[in-house]
Amino acid sequence: MYMAGVNFPNLNISQASGVNFKTAACNAVSVPIDVGNSSQATFKAQAYTSALTVRTSLTTKDERKKYNALSNELDLTYRKKLEYALKSGLLLKDNSNDKSTVLDNLYKIITEERDPGLDKITILKECLDILANPYVITQTCEDIPKEYQRQIIGLITNLSENPNDIAKAKWDLDNMHTGTCPAASIEFDLATKHTAEFFRMVEGLTSPQNEVKKTIKMDNLSEKSSDAIWLITKFKTPHVMKDFNTAEILLKPDKNAIIRARIQNHHRDKGERSIIDVLMQSTLMQLGSQQTYNSLTDKRAPNAWTQEDGGLIDFEKTYVESVVEDKNTTSVTYQIVDENGRLAGYEKDFGTIKKELLDTLKMGHNIIIGYTWPDPTNDNKLAGHEITIVGYKTLPNGEGVFQCQDSDDDIAAPIELSEKFLLPKIHHAGLPDEIASRDFKYEDSWEVGLKDFQEMNKNRKKTA
Numbered sequence: 153m154y155m156a157g158v159n160f161p162n163l164n165i166s167q168a169s170g171v172n173f174k175t176a177a178c179n180a181v182s183v184p185i186d187v188g189n190s191s192q193a194t195f196k197a198q199a200y201t202s203a204l205t206v207r208t209s210l211t212t213k214d215e216r217k218k219y220n221a222l223s224n225e226l227d228l229t230y231r232k233k234l235e236y237a238l239k240s241g242l243l244l245k246d247n248s249n250d251k252s253t254v255l256d257n258l259y260k261i262i263t264e265e266r267d268p269g270l271d272k273i274t275i276l277k278e279c280l281d282i283l284a285n286p287y288v289i290t291q292t293c294e295d296i297p298k299e300y301q302r303q304i305i306g307l308i309t310n311l312s313e314n315p316n317d318i319a320k321a322k323w324d325l326d327n328m329h330t331g332t333c334p335a336a337s338i339e340f341d342l343a344t345k346h347t348a349e350f351f352r353m354v355e356g357l358t359s360p361q362n363e364v365k366k367t368i369k370m371d372n373l374s375e376k377s378s379d380a381i382w383l384i385t386k387f388k389t390p391h392v393m394k395d396f397n398t399a400e401i402l403l404k405p406d407k408n409a410i411i412r413a414r415i416q417n418h419h420r421d422k423g424e425r426s427i428i429d430v431l432m433q434s435t436l437m438q439l440g441s442q443q444t445y446n447s448l449t450d451k452r453a454p455n456a457w458t459q460e461d462g463g464l465i466d467f468e469k470t471y472v473e474s475v476v477e478d479k480n481t482t483s484v485t486y487q488i489v490d491e492n493g494r495l496a497g498y499e500k501d502f503g504t505i506k507k508e509l510l511d512t513l514k515m516g517h518n519i520i521i522g523y524t525w526p527d528p529t530n531d532n533k534l535a536g537h538e539i540t541i542v543g544y545k546t547l548p549n550g551e552g553v554f555q556c557q558d559s560d561d562d563i564a565a566p567i568e569l570s571e572k573f574l575l576p577k578i579h580h581a582g583l584p585d586e587i588a589s590r591d592f593k594y595e596d597s598w599e600v601g602l603k604d605f606q607e608m609n610k611n612r613k614k615t616a
Contacts, residue, residue: 206241215244218259225262225273226280233280242283248348249366249478254283257348257355266358269414270427275358278426279351286343287566291336291433291559293328293450294416294424301325307408308448330425330450331463333538335436336559337520338473339429340540345518346477353403353476357431358413363404370397372480373471387471388442401475409434409447423562439475440468466522466580469538473520473582482588484508487524487579493533495524502575506552508590510544512583518542518557523577536579542566 210216219238223231237243237254246253258279266272281288296304301322308321342350356364370380377396384391390402413430420426425433430447437445441452441464451461458465464472470483486505490496498505512519519541527535543555543566552571561567 207244208239208241210238210244215255218255219243222255222258222262222276225276230277230280233284237280237283240283242347245348247346248352250352252348252352254348254351257351260355261358265360267360267362267410267414269410270358270417274417275354275427278428279354281426282343282350282428283347285564286340287557288426288564289336289340289343289429289557289559290423290425290562290564291330291332291429292423292425292562293330294412294420294430296325296415297419300415304411304448307411324449328450330433332433332437332450333559334440334464334469334520334522335433335472336429337538337540337557338436338469338476339432340557340559341473341518341520342432342476344542345516349477353432353435354428356403357405357435358427362410362431363402365400365402366476366478367394367398367400368475368478370399372478373474383471384475386442387439387468389439389475403435403439403476405431405434406438406443406445406447412447436472436476437464440464440472463538469520469522470582480585481582482585483580484583484588485580487534489534489579494526495534498576505575505578506571508583508587509541509554509581511587512581513541513544515584515587517584519581519583521581522579523574524579525577534579544571 210219219234222234226234234243243255243258244253248257258276261275261279262272266275304325305318305321308324309317312318339350342353353364353366356362370377373380373383381393384399384401390404391399393399409431412434413427416425416427416430434445434447437452442455444453444455446452452464454461457468466483466485470481473479474481486499487495488497488499500508509519520538521541522536522538524534524536526532537558537560539559540557541554542557545553545555547553553568554571554574555566556569557566
């Protein structure tokens with residue numbers, strides 16, 4: 153089979169430089185793989201239950217107290233998920249910003265005050281669902297029940313009485329498909345690679361403050377501290393410098409995200425985003441869009457780098473990934489796109505691209521990629537989508553297959569994409585800096601954007 157497939161529903165998603173990320177369709181169909189067979193991979197991103205860090209038994213009185221408190225709040229199904237989290241080594245993971253464990257943060261969720269519109273047990277169950285299967289993370293937008301639509305439309309239109317404004321807002325609500333695929337991909341990567349930090353963020357975002365503070369190293373954003381400071385300032389990320397190379401940043405969803413989260417607390421339908429998905433994706437979209445995202449409309453404001461009002465462009469995504477995971481990630485662009493938005497060639501041959509991807513997997517990283525296809529509804533200009541590569545295997549016939557997470561396929565399991573299908577379609581990939589710069593010193597896309605921004609300012613001053 154040429155490809156194992158992926159489904160392209162109507163999308164309004166991440167805009168990469170030169171790529172028109174608009175509505176597009178494809179007749180390919182997603183094929184889930186058996187999660188239990190993922191060990192067949194020739195290369196697989198190192199499991200988050202690494203043998204070096206696994207603890208599968210409660211060893212202190214405090215841990216037993218917290219575990220029992222959680223267990224007492226749950227029915228049999230979720231007690232089994234809690235037990236799985238313990239036996240798999242996930243529950244006692246402490247790879248968080250403050251070294252708190254997953255258990256610590258789940259305990260805080262049920263014992264400390266939550267946002268007044270959110271139920272602590274519902275949040276706890278969503279946490280255990282993700283621990284049991286992180287592929288439940290989705291970007292699929294929730295509908296707004298009729299009893300709330302009038303208030304939501306009022307918020308969107310700023311209480312306009314213009315019938316056209318009201319009709320447009322209602323149509324947008326009824327036909328919304330989120331453009332949060334980059335944010336959902338980062339959410340998945342956090343849940344699987346930085347598990348304790350993920351749940352520390354969940355605890356903070358579901359608290360009455362709806363926020364979380366995080367300490368980051370500036371050299372994970374740029375080799376030069378001045379450029380790193382420029383970045384977090386340009387992205388309008390609330391922060392306090394602790395020393396020359398360390399900053400404390402504030403992560404917070406947009407003000408309307410909590411409205412959607414509270415609605416989901418009581419009205420979540422099968423396949424829709426959870427409370428956690430809503431708050432996490434809004435927070436990541438805010439971080440990448442210079443604090444301009446609106447959860448009610450799924451729009452962000454255009455800026456100096458993009459005139460789009462939808463998803464994040466590639467280096468905005470990379471900035472978010474680098475900040476929340478506190479790691480040095482470089483956005484490597486593989487496709488050459490002409491001025492008409494069509495594929496004109498490749499920066500590297502497919503063998504080199506494949507090697508960079510497999511070497512990244514062997515280092516223990518997932519790989520968030522943006523891939524493209526010609527959009528027949530838009531003069532065959534490239535449209536695209538963000539997914540996450542989590543593994544690779546070779547079939548008995550010698551064919552290579554990438555195992556991927558797609559937050560927009562309504563499948564709570566990894567899917568398989570033939571390398572023959574996927575490699576020619578990869579526009580950009582987030583790689584560790586040591587791999588991205590292996591062949592040559594790769595200029596990250598945010599650095600290109602910085603130079604373009606500075607050049608644009610010079611030209612403005614000359615013409616002023």
